[in-house]
Amino acid sequence: MVFETPRVDSLPLRVAIIGGGGTGAALAWDLALRGFRVALFERGEFLSGTTGRHHGQLHSGARYASGDPEIARECMAETLALRRLVPDAIEYNGGLFVALDGEEAAYGERFAEACAEAGIPAREIAPARARELEPGLSPRVERAFLVPDGTFDAWRVPAAFLAGARALGAELRPWTEVVGFDASEGRVMAARVRDRTRASEERVEADYFVNACGAWGASIGALAGLEVPVTPAAGSMLAVKGRLCDMVISRLRPPGDGDILVPQRGLSIIGSTQRLVETPEGLLPTDGEMEFLRRSGAELAPAFADAEVDSAWCAARPLFGAALDEAGGRAASRDFAVLDHESRDRVAGVASVVGGKATTLRIMAEKAADLVCRALGVERQCRTLETAPPSWRQLYRGRVP
Numbered sequence: 001m002v003f004e005t006p007r008v009d010s011l012p013l014r015v016a017i018i019g020g021g022g023t024g025a026a027l028a029w030d031l032a033l034r035g036f037r038v039a040l041f042e043r044g045e046f047l048s049g050t051t052g053r054h055h056g057q058l059h060s061g062a063r064y065a066s067g068d069p070e071i072a073r074e075c076m077a078e079t080l081a082l083r084r085l086v087p088d089a090i091e092y093n094g095g096l097f098v099a100l101d102g103e104e105a106a107y108g109e110r111f112a113e114a115c116a117e118a119g120i121p122a123r124e125i126a127p128a129r130a131r132e133l134e135p136g137l138s139p140r141v142e143r144a145f146l147v148p149d150g151t152f153d154a155w156r157v158p159a160a161f162l163a164g165a166r167a168l169g170a171e172l173r174p175w176t177e178v179v180g181f182d183a184s185e186g187r188v189m190a191a192r193v194r195d196r197t198r199a200s201e202e203r204v205e206a207d208y209f210v211n212a213c214g215a216w217g218a219s220i221g222a223l224a225g226l227e228v229p230v231t232p233a234a235g236s237m238l239a240v241k242g243r244l245c246d247m248v249i250s251r252l253r254p255p256g257d258g259d260i261l262v263p264q265r266g267l268s269i270i271g272s273t274q275r276l277v278e279t280p281e282g283l284l285p286t287d288g289e290m291e292f293l294r295r296s297g298a299e300l301a302p303a304f305a306d307a308e309v310d311s312a313w314c315a316a317r318p319l320f321g322a323a324l325d326e327a328g329g330r331a332a333s334r335d336f337a338v339l340d341h342e343s344r345d346r347v348a349g350v351a352s353v354v355g356g357k358a359t360t361l362r363i364m365a366e367k368a369a370d371l372v373c374r375a376l377g378v379e380r381q382c383r384t385l386e387t388a389p390p391s392w393r394q395l396y397r398g399r400v401p
């Protein structure tokens with residue numbers, strides 16, 4: 001498919017986005033399509049934060065249906081949107097929720113009802129049929145439901161949005177860390193940014209700033225004297241070589257640890273775990289987590305027990321809110337929020353987008369861009385639902401097209 005640069009009616013307003021993960025990438029594309037001049041600052045390589053390290057499940061929402069129906073609906077809508085907008089970054093392989101014991105089998109009714117209420121097509125199939133579809137599945141399967149889950153490439157979806165933003169003239173600046181803000185009369189006027197490859201600093205002015213720093217959101221907020229309620233929660237994953245399944249396999253039970261097996265390129269990845277941490281920096285899986293994940297993978301697909309390990313890693317979920325429950329934040333919502341710091345903290349010219357999931361990056365960007373428009377008194381509708389970005393490949397080529 002040939003990408004034709006969309007026509008944009010340019011505005012003389014500059015928006016600076018801090019954080020080049022999936023959320024910042026989708027926001028750069030959305031704002032550029034609305035006509036803003038966009039600058040995106042990322043202190044490392046693009047997508048080097050949580051986005052480049054997630055599980056890669058394109059959620060249908062079935063996982064959240066019984067606990068969080070709104071998020072479930074949102075995931076379903078965004079899954080359908082992303083499948084249309086960035087098809088070459090998605091493997092639409094479907095998902096199976098399987099019960100491995102009586103308690104999980106009994107959860108089936110609640111699961112099916114909740115999926116129906118959230119508009120997620122979930123269809124029960126016989127355990128034998130599930131094993132025909134996925135021969136590597138545990139022989140213990142007692143019940144199975146087919147759902148429209150999928151797999152997406154953690155880099156390629158946001159890379160397509162970055163490529164699109166750049167095609168519309170956005171200034172994309174990796175290796176550029178925001179180290180401070182200058183405010184005057186209750187308004188953020190400029191950010192101080194440091195080019196880490198030259199150890200040089202400059203002052204960047206903009207009409208509006210958006211903190212899209214995910215699990216780092218609180219520390220960026222603190223630079224402007226803002227309280228941003230984000231709690232980093234570390235999650236570990238373990239990948240073995242080979243495809244033990246081609247569909248996303250989940251345990252038929254409320255969301256918890258070690259309950260999703262995701263095929264990703266030539267690997268099978270079991271995840272994840274969750275523990276609250278002080279900082280998203282330098283996270284590593286613990287020995288206990290790796291042993292637990294190996295065991296959990298083998299419960300779903302017995303060959304996981306002896307498969308050759310490819311890699312194990314850990315990333316920080318940006319949980320919205322304090323999330324200080326006993327289950328390490330598991331009870332915290334996977335919802336997101338766009339925080340208007342003018343109404344919250346009496347500091348104008350800046351907002352934070354916090355929480356959410358990689359699956360919902362587009363709608364997070366839409367809500368954040370709506371706030372930017374309101375704050376700057378601009379009437380521009382979101383165009384990301386009907387405008388496909390270029391291929392992710394364009395990010396690695398010269399200018400687009």
Ligand SMILES: Cc1cc2nc3c(=O)[nH]c(=O)nc-3n(C[C@H](O)[C@H](O)[C@H](O)COP(=O)(O)OP(=O)(O)OC[C@H]3O[C@@H](n4cnc5c(N)ncnc54)[C@H](O)[C@@H]3O)c2cc1C
Nearest residue numbers: 019021022023043049050051054055057178214235358359
């Ligand atoms: C273990 C695990 C598994 C997950 N699995 C899934 C899944 O299967 N499906 C799904 O939909 N979601 C999944 N998620 C959730 C998803 O990964 C995150 O919600 C999403 O990636 C967050 O994106 P973000 O852009 O908000 O944050 P990030 O990707 O973390 O981006 C924030 C960026 O800000 C940058 N930054 C920080 N400080 C500064 C500064 N001072 N100046 C400039 N830049 C700065 C960081 O370097 C970082 O790149 C998972 C999360 C975890 C932890």
